[in-house]
Amino acid sequence: MTDVTLYHWEPNANSGKPMLALMEKGVAFNSHYLDLLSFDQHKPDYLAVNPQGTIPAMTHGHRVLTESTAIMEYVDEAFDGPQLMPTDAQARWRVRWWMKFMDQWLAPSFSMIGWSVFVGPAVRAKDPDVLTAAIERIPLPERRVAWKKAIYGLFSEEEMAESQRRVALGIRMLEQALSEREWLASDNYSLADVNGFNLAYALPLAQPTLSNDELTPNILRWLRAIYARPATKACWAMGRTAMVKRVSILEQPHIGGGNQS
Amino acid sequence: MSTTLYHGEPNGPSLTVLAALFEKSVDAHLVAIDLTKAERHQLAVARQPELAMGVEGEGPVLVVNGEALTDSVFVACYLDDIGHGTALRPADPYERWSMMAWCRQIIERTAPAAAYLGCKAYPPRAFPAALDAIESVDLRARWDAAVAGHSHAEKIADSENKIIQTVAKIEARLNGRDWLMGDFSIADLESYAWLAGMTELVPAAFEAAPRTQAWMDRVKARPAVQKALALASVAAPERCWAPGPEINRWG
Numbered sequence: 001m002t003d004v005t006l007y008h009w010e011p012n013a014n015s016g017k018p019m020l021a022l023m024e025k026g027v028a029f030n031s032h033y034l035d036l037l038s039f040d041q042h043k044p045d046y047l048a049v050n051p052q053g054t055i056p057a058m059t060h061g062h063r064v065l066t067e068s069t070a071i072m073e074y075v076d077e078a079f080d081g082p083q084l085m086p087t088d089a090q091a092r093w094r095v096r097w098w099m100k101f102m103d104q105w106l107a108p109s110f111s112m113i114g115w116s117v118f119v120g121p122a123v124r125a126k127d128p129d130v131l132t133a134a135i136e137r138i139p140l141p142e143r144r145v146a147w148k149k150a151i152y153g154l155f156s157e158e159e160m161a162e163s164q165r166r167v168a169l170g171i172r173m174l175e176q177a178l179s180e181r182e183w184l185a186s187d188n189y190s191l192a193d194v195n196g197f198n199l200a201y202a203l204p205l206a207q208p209t210l211s212n213d214e215l216t217p218n219i220l221r222w223l224r225a226i227y228a229r230p231a232t233k234a235c236w237a238m239g240r241t242a243m244v245k246r247v248s249i250l251e252q253p254h255i256g257g258g259n260q261s
Numbered sequence: 262m263s264t265t266l267y268h269g270e271p272n273g274p275s276l277t278v279l280a281a282l283f284e285k286s287v288d289a290h291l292v293a294i295d296l297t298k299a300e301r302h303q304l305a306v307a308r309q310p311e312l313a314m315g316v317e318g319e320g321p322v323l324v325v326n327g328e329a330l331t332d333s334v335f336v337a338c339y340l341d342d343i344g345h346g347t348a349l350r351p352a353d354p355y356e357r358w359s360m361m362a363w364c365r366q367i368i369e370r371t372a373p374a375a376a377y378l379g380c381k382a383y384p385p386r387a388f389p390a391a392l393d394a395i396e397s398v399d400l401r402a403r404w405d406a407a408v409a410g411h412s413h414a415e416k417i418a419d420s421e422n423k424i425i426q427t428v429a430k431i432e433a434r435l436n437g438r439d440w441l442m443g444d445f446s447i448a449d450l451e452s453y454a455w456l457a458g459m460t461e462l463v464p465a466a467f468e469a470a471p472r473t474q475a476w477m478d479r480v481k482a483r484p485a486v487q488k489a490l491a492l493a494s495v496a497a498p499e500r501c502w503a504p505g506p507e508i509n510r511w512g
Contacts, residue, residue: 060355063355065355065358065362066362067361067362067365069361069365070358070361070362070365071358073357073358073361074354074355074357074358077354077357078354078355089339089342089343090325090326090328090330090339092338092339092342093330093335093336093338093339094311096332096335096338097311097315097330097331097332097335100316100332100335100368101314101315101316104316104369104506105314105316108509108510108511112510112511142509142511145511146511149511159510162399162510165398173310173314176310177310
């Protein structure tokens with residue numbers, strides 16, 4: 001019996017962050033899967049939980065929580081289990097800085113590319129009238145714009161080039177940070193690593209010319225170390241789509257430059 | 262331990278961090294810099310990624326043992342951890358979540374809007390040579406637009422709307438309470454610091470918001486906030502603006 005329910009999509013990006021944090025803490029939770037590609041997150045049942053229609057959301061008893069990074073901090077503080085925030089105040093600052101940098105600067109660029117190659121095409125095959133109705137139901141105006149762009153492939157060349165610029169720079173920054181420390185923001189595994197893995201787990205597959213064992217050895221060391229953790233394995237096993245199964249790239253002992261497999 | 266705070270005029274993120282520092286009686290060497298002239302990028306620590314690539318844009322920098330700490334909410338959390346006296350965050354994990362989620366909405370929606378409107382009304386005056394030191398390409402683009410006085414009608418309308426929505430949210434939240442989270446917290450400082458300059462620029466947002474107006478007076482009257490405002494070198498620090506966070510690229 002547990003009084004924790006997580007409403008989530010795949011172990012990927014924002015959904016995967018609280019999933020992995022809960023599993024690292026050893027917290028049992030009811031998994032309520034929402035199919036993003038069927039717009040489950042904008043249907044009345046879920047809007048009753050989170051009126052903004054954003055994924056994920058978590059309930060703990062009568063408490064409702066949204067905003068994936070803030071949920072992770074709650075999970076770390078409210079439950080027993082291994083500490084996922086450093087004890088040193090300056091290191092805690094660093095964890096939060098990196099999570100915000102990823103959440104607000106780097107991840108939107110990754111996801112613009114991801115949506116244009118994965119989510120958009122997967123959804124576009126649906127009935128046009130169904131799609132129009134689905135877009136109309138989205139509560140937040142900015143999410144409506146984002147979905148329209150993804151569904152109809154409306155990202156401009158300029159926007160995509162800017163996203164690719166940010167991805168390339170973000171990869172260099174991650175590699176630099178991970179060459180200075182074992183983990184992204186501190187000497188111990190933390191929420192910054194949970195957050196980062198959700199962003200970068202398929203990086204050597206998605207960006208083979210920018211991230212591989214030759215160019216970014218520290219990123220690859222870091223990704224493999226996180227993937228080796230039992231919680232990560234169990235979390236990614238909950239994935240249903242080909243998108244998250246890409247994580248198996250990390251089972252390869254060496255990923256060379258230009259790898260396309 | 263050596264701690265230095267490089268801060269701008271007490272407005273926006275500089276106000277949040279200065280007030281948090283005074284609330285928590287943290288001992289730090291205070292150095293005023295002109296954020297509106299991009300002086301932050303001349304600091305010895307300017308090349309550290311957490312300064313050069315900070316999402317907040319132009320804000321204060323707390324240098325602790327050589328490391329540049331940026332982003333006002335997180336610097337305030339740090340000061341809350343190491344300082345003295347009353348906590349600036351709730352103790353209960355759920356209340357704490359509520360504060361962090363609130364601040365996230367402020368830094369993602371309100372801050373870009375306020376900085377955009379502020380820079381339009383009071384353009385920063387940095388010289389080209391100072392701008393050349395800015396490492397972040399996207400921050401530099403926001404600077405170029407601000408210095409040239411460029412703005413888009415669509416972004417102005419969107420920003421004004423976000424200020425109106427923020428005030429409406431605060432007005433609802435203050436029903437039956439003096440502070441946003443019950444007790445005074447970083448959420449009050451961060452929300453106030455971005456809104457202080459908006460009463461002049463988006464007056465309509467505050468017209469039917471008596472609770473918000475009274476709350477702003479309460480925040481401003483706090484000794485720590487008064488002490489921060491006393492550091493101003495100009496008569497109206499709420500008119501000092503430099504480029505802030507970018508407006509969400511997705512829509």
